Amino acid sequence: MSNVDHVHQRRIVVLISGSGECDLISPYIDLPSITIDPIRAGTNLQALIDALNTPALPNAAITLVLSNRKAAHGLTRAAQADPPIPTAYLALQPYLKANPGKTRDDYDVEVAKIVAQQSPALVVLAGWMHIMGEGFLDVINGDRPFDGEQKVAKPIPVINLHPALPGAFDGANAIERAYEAFQKGEIKHTGAMVHRVVKEVDRGAPVLVREVEIIPGEPIETFEKRLHHVEWEIIVEATAKILDEAVPLKVSCLSAAVRAS
Numbered sequence: 001m002s003n004v005d006h007v008h009q010r011r012i013v014v015l016i017s018g019s020g021e022c023d024l025i026s027p028y029i030d031l032p033s034i035t036i037d038p039i040r041a042g043t044n045l046q047a048l049i050d051a052l053n054t055p056a057l058p059n060a061a062i063t064l065v066l067s068n069r070k071a072a073h074g075l076t077r078a079a080q081a082d083p084p085i086p087t088a089y090l091a092l093q094p095y096l097k098a099n100p101g102k103t104r105d106d107y108d109v110e111v112a113k114i115v116a117q118q119s120p121a122l123v124v125l126a127g128w129m130h131i132m133g134e135g136f137l138d139v140i141n142g143d144r145p146f147d148g149e150q151k152v153a154k155p156i157p158v159i160n161l162h163p164a165l166p167g168a169f170d171g172a173n174a175i176e177r178a179y180e181a182f183q184k185g186e187i188k189h190t191g192a193m194v195h196r197v198v199k200e201v202d203r204g205a206p207v208l209v210r211e212v213e214i215i216p217g218e219p220i221e222t223f224e225k226r227l228h229h230v231e232w233e234i235i236v237e238a239t240a241k242i243l244d245e246a247v248p249l250k251v252s253c254l255s256a257a258v259r260a261s
């Protein structure tokens with residue numbers, strides 16, 4: 001299923017990073033054994049796109065995909081969705097270069113402005129590799145204006161997909177770090193989670209946590225493939241869960257019915 005008319009759909013904005021290397025990676029075919037960077041292939045965005053308006057993710061629309069990497073393959077995935085999903089690109093260093101005197105905080109506010117203008121019910125970080133500062137969080141929480149005096153009417157929930165268990169491997173490169181820790185006998189398994197986004201990186205309240213085993217002797221590529229499959233499941237389940245909290249389906253359908261009458 002795809003993104004359909006989002007006039008009456010529950011609106012989602014997805015943030016991604018990534019590169020353009022991974023045309024061969026899809027949520028529904030086995031990850032190739034070749035060593036390409038699966039961390040930024042947009043496969044979790046694809047899982048969300050494919051779940052839209054199915055029983056897994058009913059009455060929902062992705063109204064924007066924003067990337068901080070121009071070559072992110074997720075931008076292609078969004079453009080190839082049916083109907084195409086609008087995309088945007090805004091990276092920190094080009095922004096600072098183009099706006100002398102502006103700061104990382106200004107960049108974070110600009111990201112929040114782009115997001116807030118979509119009036120989303122939910123923001124999903126699906127491989128977004130930029131630490132959000134207070135500039136973003138304060139705008140999204142309604143504590144700071146994003147355009148003149150304009151503030152978001154109520155806090156917009158933000159969730160992040162992270163390939164580790166709560167408190168285990170915060171930050172970037174968690175998959176590799178967990179695999180190495182297993183080889184050293186420091187952990188018996190790892191996992192993946194979706195958590196709420198707060199200022200402290202990867203320390204927001206878990207929304208969905210799923211353990212992933214590491215099999216002794218298996219190469220990292222095999223382990224990583226198994227972990228990504230888990231991620232593709234939990235990102236859809238967690239998105240549906242938080243979306244239902246933000247805009248209960250009965251309310252969303254009722255408003256659609258009223259508009260249609």
Ligand SMILES: Nc1nc2c(c(=O)[nH]1)N[C@@H](CN(C=O)c1ccc(C(=O)N[C@@H](CCC(=O)O)C(=O)O)cc1)CN2
Pocket residue numbers: 125128129130131132133160161162163170171172196197198199200201202203204
């Ligand atoms: N305030 C928060 N921002 C973000 C969170 C969060 O929980 N709170 N989650 C991250 C996602 N993430 C891990 O899940 C993560 C991504 C990136 C980094 C990081 O070190 N980023 C560097 C730049 C790295 C790069 O550009 O490749 C940085 O921002 O300077 C750590 C953790 C998303 N944001």
Ligand SMILES: NCC(=O)N[C@@H]1O[C@H](COP(=O)([O-])[O-])[C@@H](O)[C@H]1O
Pocket residue numbers: 018038039040041042043044045126127128129161162163171172173174231
């Ligand atoms: N710290 C954040 C982080 O590591 N996020 C990770 O980026 C990948 C994105 O994959 P994708 O581009 O194929 O969706 C995912 O493995 C996700 O857990």
